[in-house]
Structures are given as structure tokens and as C-alpha cells.
Amino acid sequence: MLNTYLQTSPPTKFIxxxxxxxxxxxxxxxxLKNHHHKLNHDLSYFIFEGNYLKINATLSSQNIKCHNFTSxxxxxxLEKDLRTKLKPxxxxxxxxxxxxxxxxxxxxxxxxxxxxxxxIKDGQxxxxxxxxxxxxxxxxxxxxxxxxxxxxxxxDPLVSRVYxxxxxxxxxxxxxIEEYRIEGGQFVTEALKKPDVxxxxxxxxxxxxxxxxxxxxxxxxxxxxxxxDSLVLPYxxxxxxxxxxxxxxxxxxxxxxxxxxxxxxxDDLDI
Amino acid sequence: xxGQLTGLNLNPLLAAIKLTPKDKIVSVKEVGxxxxxxxxxxxxxxIFQNNEKLCFVTFHNTLNxxxxxxxxxxxxxxxxxxxxxxxILDMLKLIEENILNEDYGFVENTGAFIENLFRDIxxxxxxLANSKSNQExxxxxxxxxxxxxxxxxxIEFIIRFITWCCNLKDDSISVIVNNHVSTxxxxxxxxxxxxxxxxxxxxxxxxxxQVSPLKTGRSNEVSGIITLARPGEETTELHYKAYDRGIKxxxxxxxxxxxxx
Numbered sequence: 001m002l003n004t005y006l007q008t009s010p011p012t013k014f015i016x017x018x019x020x021x022x023x024x025x026x027x028x029x030x031x032l033k034n035h036h037h038k039l040n041h042d043l044s045y046f047i048f049e050g051n052y053l054k055i056n057a058t059l060s061s062q063n064i065k066c067h068n069f070t071s072x073x074x075x076x077x078l079e080k081d082l083r084t085k086l087k088p089x090x091x092x093x094x095x096x097x098x099x100x101x102x103x104x105x106x107x108x109x110x111x112x113x114x115x116x117x118x119x120i121k122d123g124q125x126x127x128x129x130x131x132x133x134x135x136x137x138x139x140x141x142x143x144x145x146x147x148x149x150x151x152x153x154x155x156d157p158l159v160s161r162v163y164x165x166x167x168x169x170x171x172x173x174x175x176x177i178e179e180y181r182i183e184g185g186q187f188v189t190e191a192l193k194k195p196d197v198x199x200x201x202x203x204x205x206x207x208x209x210x211x212x213x214x215x216x217x218x219x220x221x222x223x224x225x226x227x228x229d230s231l232v233l234p235y236x237x238x239x240x241x242x243x244x245x246x247x248x249x250x251x252x253x254x255x256x257x258x259x260x261x262x263x264x265x266x267d268d269l270d271i
Numbered sequence: 272x273x274g275q276l277t278g279l280n281l282n283p284l285l286a287a288i289k290l291t292p293k294d295k296i297v298s299v300k301e302v303g304x305x306x307x308x309x310x311x312x313x314x315x316x317x318i319f320q321n322n323e324k325l326c327f328v329t330f331h332n333t334l335n336x337x338x339x340x341x342x343x344x345x346x347x348x349x350x351x352x353x354x355x356x357x358x359i360l361d362m363l364k365l366i367e368e369n370i371l372n373e374d375y376g377f378v379e380n381t382g383a384f385i386e387n388l389f390r391d392i393x394x395x396x397x398x399l400a401n402s403k404s405n406q407e408x409x410x411x412x413x414x415x416x417x418x419x420x421x422x423x424x425x426i427e428f429i430i431r432f433i434t435w436c437c438n439l440k441d442d443s444i445s446v447i448v449n450n451h452v453s454t455x456x457x458x459x460x461x462x463x464x465x466x467x468x469x470x471x472x473x474x475x476x477x478x479x480x481q482v483s484p485l486k487t488g489r490s491n492e493v494s495g496i497i498t499l500a501r502p503g504e505e506t507t508e509l510h511y512k513a514y515d516r517g518i519k520x521x522x523x524x525x526x527x528x529x530x531x532x
Contacts (some may be wrong), residue, residue, distance in 0.1 A: 021473055050475035051295045051437045070438040096474075099434065102427040133470045136426070136461050 002178055002189045004168045005151055009123040012166075014113075016149035018130045018142060023157035026127045027187035029093070032127060033062065037097070041125075042090040046082075048099035060237065064093075078143040079112050083119070091125045097145065098134040110144055117148060155180070162189055210269055215238045283520045284310075285317050288480065290433035290498065292408040296437055297447040301415075302483035303454040305495045308332070309342055309518050310480055311449055313342045319346045323411040324399040325357040330418035331449070334361050343516050350423060355356050355402055358395040362388075366422075381424040385432050393439060400441040408443050411436060415449035416463055416472075426464050430471050437475065477501065496523075524526055 003110045005012065006028070015032070019025040036043055047055050063101040067085070069078065073245045078100075085092060101109045113126075120126065130145055132138045132154075145166065146152045147216065160181060165175045178189040206212070211219050220228065233251045285327075290297065296315075301307035308331065315337075318325050327348075329337065334348075341348040351357040369377055377384040392411065399409050413436070419429050436446050450472060452465045473479050480497040492512065497520065499507040509520045 024474075031513055049434060049471075053438075053442050054295050054477075068438075070434045070436075099430065102430050132471070132473060133462065134430075134474070136464070136465050136467065138462065 001175070001191070002162060002164055002180075003187075005029070005164070005174075006032060011036075011125040012151045013120050013125060014149045014151070015116060015125065015127045015143050016097075016130060016152040017127065018055070018132050018152070018154040020131065020133045020155065020157070022086070023155045025155075025187065027182050028153065028155075029127070029129075030185065031187045032091075033064070035090050036125075037063065040089070042083045042087060043093065044090060045093045045095065047095055048103070049096055075108050075112055075175060078104075079116065082116055086124055088121075089123045091127065092126045094129065096129045096134075098141075101135075101141065106141060108149070110152075113148055154263050161192075191223045207237075282313070282316075282517070284497075284518045285505075287497070287507070287520050288314070288386055288478070290317060290478070292443070292445060294348035294477040295445050296476045297470070297478045298476035298480065299446065299449045300449065300479070300481045301449070301451040301480060305482045305484045306368060307416070307449060307451075307480070308340075308512060309402060310482060310497075311412060311447070312337070313518065314410075314447055315341065315347050315348070315412065316344045316363075319356070321408075322356075323384050323407055324403055325351070326360070326395050326399060326409065326411045326413070327357060327480045328360045328362060328388075328392065328413045330416075331414045332361045333363055334359060341396055356398060358387075360391055360395065371427050376458070378423055378519070381422070382428055384422070385419070385428045389432060389435050391517060392436065396439055396441060396444055400443075405429075409441060409447065410447055411439070411476050413449065415451060417450045417452075419445050419466060420468065426467055431472060449518075459487050 006015070017025040033043060037132065045059055045064050045066045047066055048069045050070075052066070052068045052070050056068075057142055059066050067081065082092065096167055097109070104112070114127075116126070131144065134143065135141050142154075149165075150167050152165045156163065160179055162178050162180045164176055164178075166176075168174070172191075175182070177192060179192055180187065180189045182188070211217075235250050276406070287531050299307050305416050315325060315327070328336075336435045346476045348357065348359075352359055366377060369375070372478045396409060396411060403409065414431065419432070420426075421469050433448070436448075450465070450469050452469045453463070479498075479500040481500075482495060483498070484495045486494060486496075494513040495511060499509070508523060510523050510525075511520045
């Protein structure tokens with residue numbers, strides 16, 4: 001499950017979250033923030049986009065230290081800042097990697113992150129947010145960043161699925177697809193369920209049921225069917241034990257060649 | 272009926288937008304053949320009626336156009352410039368002068384052009400900040416940002432420029448940015464630049480206004496659709512009808528009822 005990989009101990013070194021406008025990375029970030037707060041880890045948020053003061057005001061109340069990278073600075077200065085903020089049990093969030101790439105180029109960003117990754121020790125973590133809809137050639141950048149990451153997460157809001165790749169320290173790689181939903185602001189994932197064939201067939205039958213096509217009632221409930229079956233028509237012979245009624249009586253004699261129509265007249269309705 | 276549209280409190284468009292100084296970044300997106308210029312002119316009207324300051328960067332229309340529209344809506348843009356409540360960076364005029372002087376630096380060195388533009392904005396907003404009282408708010412309005420792409424400026428520089436504008440020294444500045452996107456399909460695997468630009472604004476905006484044409488085609492009763500989105504809130508969709516002196520908005524399906532009033 002994705003939640004297990006997000007909350008491993010020691011933490012996964014580099015988590016890459018690939019989001020889009022329709023489903024932003026915030027629910028996953030909130031999950032990670034809560035997890036690190038519980039463990040008393042230091043969270044540093046490197047802001048490259050938007051209004052720094054407004055974001056800082058929101059995040060400071062959540063006990064997250066913000067660092068302003070919205071004004072011009074060189075990649076060397078950024079690398080130096082990253083190193084000074086990287087202390088034992090610290091987590092650095094880069095929001096967003098696209099802005100970093102636009103500032104320093106893909107090559108520069110990759111090299112800087114690659115050098116930085118070599119220095120990361122157990123207990124430290126980097127979280128990078130990559131907005132996939134801000135890149136002309138998203139696949140190329142995505143592949144480069146996935147190569148660096150230990151856990152790469154991609155959200156697809158169209159089908160509510162999350163695709164992730166987790167690289168174990170030993171070298172094993174897990175690729176999974178899970179369903180996700182946001183429940184009360186919480187990011188919840190669950191394994192894809194194999195559909196039950198019988199249920200699918202039954203659903204399909206129910207779909208074409210005339211009951212669903214009409215605005216009036218066609219079928220009978222079990223009680224109504226029972227009531228119909230228990231009704232004895234007056235012209236049919238009754239049980240011998242039944243008390244005879246004084247007066248006139250109808251005797252119905254079936255023809256030798258039966259004229260009784262046993263076919264259901266509503267058979268063609270497929271009820 | 273249209274007389275009602277000129278009052279600030281009764282203006283249905285401004286009442287629907289509900290712009291507040293807390294909205295630090297406002298993105299106004301026009302889709303396809305729709306024209307979102309009326310949103311900008313209405314927001315300027317609100318800025319002046321609240322006695323707030325304006326730094327206006329124009330790429331889309333001439334200053335004369337904004338003056339005429341302003342007069343129709345009930346404000347005097349050049350008068351506000353004279354009184355020191357507004358400053359205008361007329362980029363159309365600047366580019367025209369550069370071409371006349373055979374100075375093509377703005378296409379040859381786009382990085383320097385964008386940096387100079389930002390320095391100008393920074394300087395003008397500082398002048399406005401120095402002249403205002405503590406309570407006043409300043410708005411930087413850019414109409415429209417997509418024309419930077421037309422000048423051949425790369426998306427990297429434009430995104431950098433947006434970030435700088437959103438983080439000006441004076442923290443009482445809000446930024447209103449107009450941009451337009453085409454409805455054409457993406458070219459192969461590459462995402463069109465106008466979409467990237469628009470998306471980058473949508474990620475950071477506190478208020479995202481989208482003006483688009485009707486999906487069903489043309490209509491005499493409805494000019495188009497306005498979509499208002501704020502992060503964490505439900506999106507509001509309104510239909511609008513554009514008149515010479517104002518805009519009337521109504522909920523989808525209510526257009527006929529409004530016209531009969």
C-alpha cells in the first residue's frame with residue numbers, strides 16, 4: 001500500500017509527487033506533514049512559486065519553516081541553503097521542481113539534486129512536487145526525476161488512480177497502481193479490486209430490465225406474487241374440504257382438448 | 272435596467288467576483304473567441320471606487336481604448352494618472368517607439384527586456400506605495416500576459432516574471448493578470464505554451480476567473496460563461512450578457528427570465 005511506503009522508517013530519501021491542476025499534491029503533502037510532525041521531524045518548505053508571504057503565513061501556523069526562493073538567486077546559493085537546512089531528522093519540501101527547472105535548467109537541477117542526494121543520510125528526506133501540466137515535454141522531465149527518486153507518485157484524477165514506483169534500498173523495484181479518494185481531506189488509497197464476473201453480468205441484466213425503462217410499475221414483488229398464487233378464481237373447482245355454499249354453484253368442465261393457455265402472455269416483456 | 276449596472280454595490284458582475292485585498296493573485300483567463308477585457312475594466316472600476324492605487328501594464332489595447340471604456344463605466348483613467356492614483360506602463364507605445372527607432376533589443380535580448388519591464392513595475396509600484404496612506408491597497412494589473420509569448424519571450428522568463436511580480440517589496444500589492452488560451456488541440460506530445468502559462472497562474476491564484484464562449488455555439492441572450500474558482504471552495508458558473516455600458520450576469524438557465532424583467 002502507498003501509505004506504508006510514504007511512512008517508512010527510516011523515511012524514503014526522495015519522494016517525487018507528480019500532480020496536476022485537477023488533483024494537486026496537497027492531500028499527500030498533508031499526510032506526510034502529519035506523519036513527520038508525529039515523529040518530531042523538522043520540516044523546511046522551499047517556496048519557488050506564488051506569493052511567499054501568504055504561503056509563509058499559512059505554513060508557519062502549521063509549524064513549518066519557510067524559505068523564500070521567489071527572488072533571483074544562483075543555483076550555488078540554493079545548493080548551499082539546502083545543505084545548511086539539512087540537519088538530522090529534517091525534511092525538505094521543494095515547491096515546485098518545475099520552477100527550479102525553469103530557473104536553472106533541467107541539467108542544472110538534475111546535477112544539483114543528484115549531488116545533494118549522495119549526502120542524504122538515514123532520517124532525512126526530500127519531497128519534490130512536479131506540476132506535470134507546466135512542462136512542454138513532461139515525459140522527458142518526468143523520467144529524469146523518477147530516476148533520482150526513491151518513491152515516485154503520479155496522480156490521475158480522471159480514473160482516480162495513483163501510479164507509484166518504490167525503489168527498495170536493496171535494489172528491488174515495486175510498481176503499483178491503486179485507487180485513491182479524498183475522505184475528509186485525508187488521502188486514502190486501496191488496492192484495485194478484481195471485478196466479480198457474476199456481478200458484472202447481473203448488473204448488465206439489471207441495466208436492460210424493462211422495470212428501469214418505464215415510469216410505471218411492471219413487475220411484482222414477492223408478496224404480490226404470493227398473493228396472486230393463493231387466489232382461487234371463482235369458476236375453478238375448489239377443494240373438497242371447503243364448506244359448500246348454499247344456493248347456486250358454478251361447475252366448470254374443462255374441454256377434452258384443453259383450451260387452457262399455459263403460456264405467459266407477458267413472456268415477451270422479459271420481466 | 273442598465274442604469275443599475277453602474278453602481279458598485281448593485282453591479283452584478285463585481286458582486287459575483289467579490290474581490291478583496293486578501294486576493295493576492297487573481298488570474299483572468301479568456302478561452303478561444305471569448306473576450307475577458309470587461310473583467311479587467313470592471314475590476315479597475317472597483318479599484319478606483321474603493322480609492323485604491325493602480326499600476327496598469329497594457330499590452331492588449333491602447334490607452335485611448337481603456338479611457339473610452341472607463342468613461343462608459345464611470346471612471347476617468349487619465350484623470351487618475353494625473354492625480355497620482357494610477358500609473359500606466361503603455362507597452363504597446365513603448366514597442367512602437369522601439370520599432371520606429373529600429374531598436375530591436377526587445378526581440379533580440381528577451382531576458383533583458385523582461386528584467387527591465389520588472390524593474391519598471393517595481394519602481395512604479397514603489398512610487399505608488401510612497402504616495403498612499405496605510406490603509407490603501409495597490410493593484411498591479413497586466414493586460415495581457417500572453418502577449419509576452421507573441422514577443423518571442425520564452426516560457427521560462429515569463430514564469431520567472433510572474434513569480435517576481437507576485438513577490439514585490441510592498442506586501443500590500445495584489446496582482447491581476449489577464450491571459451488567453453486557444454482551444455486548439457495540443458501539437459503532438461508537446462503542451463502548448465499558452466496553456467502552460469495559464470496553468471502556472473491557476474496554480475498560484477487566490478481567485479481564478481475564466482471567461483469562455485458557450486459550448487453550444489452563439490446565442491442572442493447569452494454572450495458566454497464566467498467561471499469563478501477559489502482554492503478549497505466550490506466553483507461558481509455564471510452566464511453573462513455583454514451590453515455597451517455594462518455586463519449582466521445570471522445563473523445558467525435564467526437568461527430568458529432576466530430579459531423579460
